[in-house]
Amino acid sequence: MRKIFNVLTVVAVTMFLVSCGKESADADLRYKVVGSDIIVDASDFLDDIPRLHLVQDAASLGVDWLYNDFAIQFRTHADFTISNYFKDVTFPESGTYYLYVRAVGQQYAPYGQRSRASIERALLNQQPGQRPVQVPEGSNGAFRLRVNDAYVEGSFGDKLGAEMKRAGVFEVEKGEVAHLMITRITGSPALDCIVLSKNPNLTEEDLMDKQLPDYMELLHEYAIPQSSCVKFGDLTGDGKTDFVVFSSGYSSYAFDHSGKMLWSWEAPEENTRLRAQFEAPGLVWDFDRDGKAELVQWREFDGKEWLIMADGMTGKILQQTPWPTAPHPHVYNNFRLAVANTDGIYPASVLLYSDCGRFMTYGIYDMQLNEKWRHEVNTKKDHLGHYFYAHDFTNDGIDEIVGGWRVVDADGNIMWSRLEDIYDNHDHVDSYSFADMNGDGRDDIVICACDLGVQVRDALTGELMTIAPAEHTQQIEAGNFLDGYKLPQMIAGARIYKDRQADPYIASQVYWYDGEGKMITHWPMNGLNGNPDIVMGDFYGDGTDVAFWYKFLMQPDGRGKLCVRGNIYQCTDFERNGAAQVITLDGTVLRVWGYKHVKAGEPNNDPDFLKETMANHTHY
Numbered sequence: 001m002r003k004i005f006n007v008l009t010v011v012a013v014t015m016f017l018v019s020c021g022k023e024s025a026d027a028d029l030r031y032k033v034v035g036s037d038i039i040v041d042a043s044d045f046l047d048d049i050p051r052l053h054l055v056q057d058a059a060s061l062g063v064d065w066l067y068n069d070f071a072i073q074f075r076t077h078a079d080f081t082i083s084n085y086f087k088d089v090t091f092p093e094s095g096t097y098y099l100y101v102r103a104v105g106q107q108y109a110p111y112g113q114r115s116r117a118s119i120e121r122a123l124l125n126q127q128p129g130q131r132p133v134q135v136p137e138g139s140n141g142a143f144r145l146r147v148n149d150a151y152v153e154g155s156f157g158d159k160l161g162a163e164m165k166r167a168g169v170f171e172v173e174k175g176e177v178a179h180l181m182i183t184r185i186t187g188s189p190a191l192d193c194i195v196l197s198k199n200p201n202l203t204e205e206d207l208m209d210k211q212l213p214d215y216m217e218l219l220h221e222y223a224i225p226q227s228s229c230v231k232f233g234d235l236t237g238d239g240k241t242d243f244v245v246f247s248s249g250y251s252s253y254a255f256d257h258s259g260k261m262l263w264s265w266e267a268p269e270e271n272t273r274l275r276a277q278f279e280a281p282g283l284v285w286d287f288d289r290d291g292k293a294e295l296v297q298w299r300e301f302d303g304k305e306w307l308i309m310a311d312g313m314t315g316k317i318l319q320q321t322p323w324p325t326a327p328h329p330h331v332y333n334n335f336r337l338a339v340a341n342t343d344g345i346y347p348a349s350v351l352l353y354s355d356c357g358r359f360m361t362y363g364i365y366d367m368q369l370n371e372k373w374r375h376e377v378n379t380k381k382d383h384l385g386h387y388f389y390a391h392d393f394t395n396d397g398i399d400e401i402v403g404g405w406r407v408v409d410a411d412g413n414i415m416w417s418r419l420e421d422i423y424d425n426h427d428h429v430d431s432y433s434f435a436d437m438n439g440d441g442r443d444d445i446v447i448c449a450c451d452l453g454v455q456v457r458d459a460l461t462g463e464l465m466t467i468a469p470a471e472h473t474q475q476i477e478a479g480n481f482l483d484g485y486k487l488p489q490m491i492a493g494a495r496i497y498k499d500r501q502a503d504p505y506i507a508s509q510v511y512w513y514d515g516e517g518k519m520i521t522h523w524p525m526n527g528l529n530g531n532p533d534i535v536m537g538d539f540y541g542d543g544t545d546v547a548f549w550y551k552f553l554m555q556p557d558g559r560g561k562l563c564v565r566g567n568i569y570q571c572t573d574f575e576r577n578g579a580a581q582v583i584t585l586d587g588t589v590l591r592v593w594g595y596k597h598v599k600a601g602e603p604n605n606d607p608d609f610l611k612e613t614m615a616n617h618t619h620y
C-alpha cells in the first residue's frame with residue numbers, strides 16, 4: 001500500500017478536535033476509528049449518493065439490527081452496474097488488518113425497483129435493437145469491493161437478510177491509505193458497514209457498543225403510542241420537561257418526565273382518517289403561571305368540536321369554546337395552535353388556525369378562550385400555508401402574527417399582505433423562520449415558499465429582499481452555521497418530486513444560501529428519500545446554534561454527519577440545563593439525545609424564548 005498521508009497531520013488534527021470537543025467535517029475524518037478499528041458505515045458514502053439509491057433503517061429492510069441503524073440500498077436501472085462508491089481510509093496502526101463487509105440482500109428488482117406493471121409497460125414499449133428488459137424472478141443482486149487496485153474475494157448482499165463476511169487480510173504500516181471502491185452492483189443489495197480490524201474474529205456484537213459519534217449521548221428513550229406529533233412542557237411543576245403525545249386522529253396522551261402516563265383522551269373513531277393528514281392541533285403552555293403547564297387542544301364531544309384548555313396533570317377541561325369550523329362533514333386540512341404574547345407582558349394568548357375545506361380562519365383567544373379577533377378567508381386548501389407564527393418584529397415585546405403571505409398586529413390589523421399576488425394555493429408558505437438577515441438589528445422573515453423557493457422579506461413592509469430557487473422548498477432555518485460568513489446563512493430543505501409511480505416519489509436535499517440569497521452549496525449530491533425536518537439549537541451549550549437535518553448534524557462546511565438513530569423531530573432544552581438536546585420521533589419511540597461534553601448551566605426561562613424554541617414547534 002502507498003503511504004500518501006502524513007501521519008503527523010492526522011495526530012495534530014485529532015488532538016485539535018479533542019481539545020475543542022466538536023465534530024469535524026474534515027473529509028479524512030468522516031469515518032469512525034475506535035482503537036485500531038476503522039468503521040466505515042453507509043452514511044460515510046452519502047456525499048456522492050447516486051440518484052435512485054435509498055437510505056434505509058433496520059425496520060425498512062426487515063432485519064433485526066443495522067450498525068447505526070442506517071444502510072444505503074443500491075439500486076441499478078438495468079441488469080448491470082452504473083454506480084460506484086469510493087472512500088479512502090487511513091490506518092491508525094501498523095500490523096495485520098482483517099476486512100469485514102456487512103450487507104443486506106434483497107429480492108432482485110431491476111430498473112430501480114419499479115413496479116411489476118411498469119416493467120410490463122417497458123416490455124410492451126421496447127423498441128427494435130433496444131437492450132432487452134430482463135426480469136430474473138426470485139434472484140438476488142450483489143456488489144463487489146475493490147481495495148486499492150484489486151478485487152477482494154467474494155460478493156456481498158447476495159443472500160436475503162443481513163450477513164457480515166470476512167473478505168481479506170492486509171499487512172499495513174501506520175499512516176497507509178486504503179482506497180475502497182464499491183462496484184459491480186446488481187439488483188438492490190444494501191450496504192450496512194465496512195470494517196478494517198485487527199480482530200480476526202470480529203462479530204456484530206463487537207460493533208454494537210461502537211455506534212454513533214462519541215460526542216452523542218442517548219439521555220432518554222420513551223415507548224409511546226403511535227404518533228407523529230409531540231408537545232413539550234412542565235405538566236407536573238417539578239421543573240422537568242414532560243410531554244403530550246398526539247395520535248394522527250387527535251387523541252392525546254400525557255406523560256411525565258420519567259415516561260409514566262398521567263392521563264389520556266381518546267378522540268372519536270369517526271373521521272379519524274380525515275384528521276390524519278397533518279399533525280394534530282395541540283399546545284402545552286403554562287398560561288396561569290403557576291409552574292404547571294396546561295394543555296390546549298381540539299376535542300370533539302356532545303356532537304360538537306371544541307377548543308379546550310385542560311389541566312396538564314389530569315386532562316380535566318378548564319375552559320372550552322366552539323372550534324371555528326363547518327358542521328360535519330368537513331375535512332381537516334390544517335388545524336393548528338400556538339401561543340402568542342399580545343400584551344407585552346407574558347405569552348398567554350392562543351393563536352388558532354383552522355382550515356376545514358370550506359373556509360379558513362385564524363385569530364386570537366385569551367387564556368379564558370374568549371375570542372379576541374378572527375380573520376376568515378375563502379380560498380383553496382393550503383393557500384394560507386400549514387401554520388401561523390407569533391413573533392415580535394418591532395422589538396416592543398408584543399408579537400405580530402405571521403402566516404398566509406401576510407403579517408397582522410396583535411389586534412388583528414393587517415400590516416401587509418401578498419396573498420392576492422400569489423398565483424394559487426400551490427405557492428403557499430410551508431414554513432417560516434426569523435432572523436436579522438442584513439444586520440440592521442431587526443428580524444426579517446425567512447420564507448419557505450414551495451415552488452417560489454427561498455425568500456427573505458422585510459417583516460414590517462413585506463418588501464422582497466432576496467429570492468432563490470430550492471426545488472419545492474419545504475423547511476427553512478436561518479442562523480450562523482457555516483464557517484466564513486458574517487451574516488446569517490439559510491438552510492433549506494428542498495423537496496424533490498418525481499413520477500408518482502417512482503420509488504421514492506419524494507426525495508429531500510439541503511440547500512445552503514448566504515445572507516444575500518446566493519447559493520453556497522447543497523448536500524448530498526442527490527436527494528435522500530423521506531421528508532426530514534430541519535431543526536436548530538445550542539447543542540454544545542456554548543451559546544452558538546447548530547443545525548440538524550434528517551439524522552445528521554450539519555457541519556461547518558455544509559455537509560451532514562450521521563449522529564442519531566431515528567428521525568430528528570425537535571431541538572430544545574429538554575434537560576433544562578442551558579443547552580439544547582435533539583429529539584427523535586419514530587412512530588412509537590421518542591428519544592432524547594445530548595452532547596456528551598456539554599457544560600451544564602442555568603436554563604433560559606424567558607417565556608418568549610421558550611414560546612418559540614419549545615412550545616410553538618411544528619413538523620412540516
